[in-house]
Amino acid sequence: xSNNHNGKVLGWxxxxxxxLLLLPTAALAQEAAAAAAPVANKGDTAxxxxxxxLVLLMILPGLALFYGGLARTKNMLSVxxxxxxxxxxxxxxxxxxxxxxxxGDGGNAFIAGFGKALLKGVTPDSTAATFSEGVVIPEYVFxxxxxxxxxxxxxxxxxxxxERIKFSAVLVFGVVWLTIVYFPIAHMVWAGNGLFFAMTPAxxxxxxxxxxxxxxxxxxxxxxxxxxxxxxxxREPMPPHSLVMTGIGTxxxxxxxxxxxxxxxxxxxxSAALAMINTFVATAAAGLAWLLVEKLFGRKPSALGFxxxxxxxxxxxxxxxxxxxxxxxxxxxxxxxxxxxxxVTFLKxxxxxxxxxxxxGIHGIGGxxxxxxxxxxxxxxxxxPSDADYDMGAQLWVQLLTVATTIAWAAIGTAIAIFxxxxxxxxxxxxxxxxxxxxxxxxxxxxxxH
Amino acid sequence: xxxxxxxxxxxxxxxxxDALAAAGxxxxxxxxxxxxxxxxxxxxxxxxxxxxTSFVPxxxxxxxxxxxxxATAIEAIQTTAxxxxxxxxxxxVLDVAQAIRIRTGELNDDAI
Numbered sequence: 001x002s003n004n005h006n007g008k009v010l011g012w013x014x015x016x017x018x019x020l021l022l023l024p025t026a027a028l029a030q031e032a033a034a035a036a037a038p039v040a041n042k043g044d045t046a047x048x049x050x051x052x053x054l055v056l057l058m059i060l061p062g063l064a065l066f067y068g069g070l071a072r073t074k075n076m077l078s079v080x081x082x083x084x085x086x087x088x089x090x091x092x093x094x095x096x097x098x099x100x101x102x103x104g105d106g107g108n109a110f111i112a113g114f115g116k117a118l119l120k121g122v123t124p125d126s127t128a129a130t131f132s133e134g135v136v137i138p139e140y141v142f143x144x145x146x147x148x149x150x151x152x153x154x155x156x157x158x159x160x161x162x163e164r165i166k167f168s169a170v171l172v173f174g175v176v177w178l179t180i181v182y183f184p185i186a187h188m189v190w191a192g193n194g195l196f197f198a199m200t201p202a203x204x205x206x207x208x209x210x211x212x213x214x215x216x217x218x219x220x221x222x223x224x225x226x227x228x229x230x231x232x233x234x235r236e237p238m239p240p241h242s243l244v245m246t247g248i249g250t251x252x253x254x255x256x257x258x259x260x261x262x263x264x265x266x267x268x269x270x271s272a273a274l275a276m277i278n279t280f281v282a283t284a285a286a287g288l289a290w291l292l293v294e295k296l297f298g299r300k301p302s303a304l305g306f307x308x309x310x311x312x313x314x315x316x317x318x319x320x321x322x323x324x325x326x327x328x329x330x331x332x333x334x335x336x337x338x339x340x341x342x343x344v345t346f347l348k349x350x351x352x353x354x355x356x357x358x359x360x361g362i363h364g365i366g367g368x369x370x371x372x373x374x375x376x377x378x379x380x381x382x383x384x385p386s387d388a389d390y391d392m393g394a395q396l397w398v399q400l401l402t403v404a405t406t407i408a409w410a411a412i413g414t415a416i417a418i419f420x421x422x423x424x425x426x427x428x429x430x431x432x433x434x435x436x437x438x439x440x441x442x443x444x445x446x447x448x449x450h
Numbered sequence: 451x452x453x454x455x456x457x458x459x460x461x462x463x464x465x466x467x468d469a470l471a472a473a474g475x476x477x478x479x480x481x482x483x484x485x486x487x488x489x490x491x492x493x494x495x496x497x498x499x500x501x502x503t504s505f506v507p508x509x510x511x512x513x514x515x516x517x518x519x520x521a522t523a524i525e526a527i528q529t530t531a532x533x534x535x536x537x538x539x540x541x542x543v544l545d546v547a548q549a550i551r552i553r554t555g556e557l558n559d560d561a562i
Contacts, residue, residue, distance in 0.1 A: 237501040239494060304496055345498030358497060 038136045040127055047268035048141045054259025055148035059087045059155055062256050066249025066307075067159055069242040070357045074437025075163045076241065076447035082158050082170050087151035089174045094147040095119055101183035102191065103146065109195040110184050119143065130266040137266060145263060150182055152260075153212045157414075159359035160220035161227050164434050166425050167442050173223075173421040181219060181413035185406060186211050196402045201395055203402040204378055206275065207264035209319025209370045210406045217364020218407050219414040221355060226418045227427060229354035231434050243303050250307040254283060257314045261321035274385070275321035278329035279314065286313025286333035293341045305341075308362060312340040315366035320374040325383025332377055336369045368403055375399040451546040451558060452520040456511040457485065457539040458531040463509050469526040470513065476562060478513040489537030508539060514546055516559045 064083040071079045090098070097117050106113035116122065128142035129135075154174050158165070165173075188195040189203065189211050196203035196210070205211065230238070240246060261279045265272035290309025291301035299305075316336030317329050324332065344361035355361060375396040378384040421427055428434075433441030440446060458466060463480065470478065484505035491504040515523050524541055532538050551561035 234499070237503075239496050239499075239501055299495060302495065308497060341498075349498070361497075 038127065038134045040136050040138050041267075044130065044135065044267045044269075045137050045141060047272070048137050048145055048263060048266065051259035051263025052141065052145040052148055054256045054263065055145070055152060056256075058253050058256030058260065059148070059152050060084055062249050062252030063152065063155055064249070065245045066253060066311075067162065067357050069245030069247075069249060070240040071162055072238060072437070073241040073448065074439055074446075076439060077443055077445055078167070078438035079158075079162050081443060082162060082165075082167060083155045085167065086154045086158055086170055086174050089171055090151040090154045090178055091147055093175060093178050094143075094150050098150055098178060098183050099143050099146065101179070102150075102186040103142075107187070107191075107193065109188065109193060109198060111187050112191055112193075128266075131271065132267060132269070135267060142266075146186070149208060149212060149260075150178060150186070153182055153208075153216050154178060156212070156216035156359055156363055157219045157223060159357035159363075160224035160355040162356050163438065164230050164428055165227060166427060166429050167438075169421040169425040169427045172424050173417050176417035176420045177219065177414060180416060181215065181410055182211075184413075185215055185409060188405075189402070195405070196398075199398050199401070201391070201398055203398050204323050204374045204395065205319045205371065205402070206321040206323050206374075207261045207318045209315070209367050209374065210402055213315045213318060213363040213367030214371060214403060214406045215367075215410045217360045217362070217367055218410040220359035221353065221364060222411045222414040223418050224355050224360075225353055226415065226422075229352075230356065231431065233354045234349065234352075240304065243307075246307055247303060250310050254310055254314060257283075257318075261318060265322055271322045274325075277326050278317050278321050278324055281326050282317035282320070282329035282333035282336075283310050283313040284333070285330040286310060286316065286337040289313075289334040289337035290341055293338055297345075308340065308344070308358070309337045311362050312336045312366045315363050316370035316373065318367075319370045320377055323374050323384060324377040325385070327383045328377025332370060332373045335373060336366045339369050340366050371403050372396065372399050451514055451516060451549055451562065453512065453514050453544040453546045454520065454523055454527070455542040455544070456527045456531065457483070457508050457541075458511065458527070459533065459538060460507055460509045462531045462533075463511075465530045466511065466527055469530040470523060473522045473526045474519065475513055475515060475523055475526075478511055480512075481510050483508050483510045487537065487540070506537065514549060514562055516562060 060083070064080040067083060068076045068079045095118065097114065099119065100114050100116035101111050104112035104114060104116040106115065122139050122143070124138065124140065126139035127136035128139045130137060154177065157177070158170060189197065189205050191197065203210070232238070258276055258279055262272040262275040265275055287306050287309040290305045290312065294301055294305050313333035313336055316332050317324070320329060320332055340362050343365040344358045348355060348358070348361055375392060376382065378386045378395065379390050379392055380386045380388055418427070429438060429441060456466070460482070467478070484507055486505050489506055491502050491506055494501045494503060511527070513523065520543065524543065527541055549558050549561040550556070
């Protein structure tokens, strides 16, 4: 278990026996590979294909409904199209140059080499390593699994800028942002020669707390600060137009998140099972904790609060999924719900930024709580899977460095990507379009005709 | 002929309808409306963002009755729609110049 620090860190590597040389635990595998090329286990392969599709379910329709319900009636289709369009774009870019930048051969601490651009050299016989010696999955499955992560992360960022950003701006921003922010961070955290994995001890990020959540949350904050507030915010009421859809989206996200977290074990095994139970209990704890916090602040326990708590718990348990015991995961969920509640209820109005659907408040803050908390709950003394001589202080320092680097990288890269989009597309819709709604103004349709 | 417009609490609709039917009223039109009077609006809170809705949901009943039936109908509405609290609504009565049944072309009291 102690090898399972990072959900995907070893996955990039053993695409061939040669690459295994680069891995810290490669000595035995090298011998095994020399004896006979490992064959993918059908059970693992089936599970990873399933997990990949579960992550797709998180985006479409999960995130599209979750975000769409939180928007106003006049922007429902715009939100769905932006989420779907961004995800589709990310899939193509991933095949083009994303995979090779994140997980290709060679490269440095920040990006991998470009040898696998357009998936050059990958065949149905190519394999990707898992965490167990001699156990592999087809490389195409690994590519698809990772592709869905790039897709959902870009789609998440959009939560802060919806209801006013142009669709064309989303596409331009997406290409630039994936290239200069997502692929490098994915490489740094998950590739064997990546910056964070090369640290001692290696940063703990099982399924993408930094890569997906801190990254998308901070990027969302920077993007909405540059883009500006929606007309009328916060003076005019902008309540969610359908919490039913948000609720349906929440359910789909939770279900899909089992692919996201348990799939990050890369095998159908005990580590995946640990990630699975944690994805249940951290989420359950966070959903109820949010309602309790509302109660403590004199509010009613709200449906949106329950949904928000669920997402906060899922976000926080992401880096900890295979790196915590169930009790640690429950505590992590409760703490995340508390901090995310404070962020969306008090921090946002106080600072006055218009993070429309609270991507920063939930993914950014929840991601930071999760990344730091993982360093705590990993400890064997708290039921985590660490070795007995676990040095929590050293681990927390690495976690903190990872968080800080991700925040800085995401902030700078997002600023650049937004300015490129502004230069090429104008970034923001005209005032009439924003007032009338982006559904009509940008897409020529209405979500509801009755 | 009188046009009676009553704005009432939505949950009182069935009771009022039954009372009017008992009073011999032949038909009515109802719509779901929003408005405000002395009753305060409701407060909604989404992730800490508080919105006060200044309009509360009501049901509007419209019916046209012959001159002689107006007082009975008004009394039926007033006695059944009341709860004794603010927000019970109002009844307005207007004179009607003409009524025509579309199917037959019958006029006025015959058309009601």
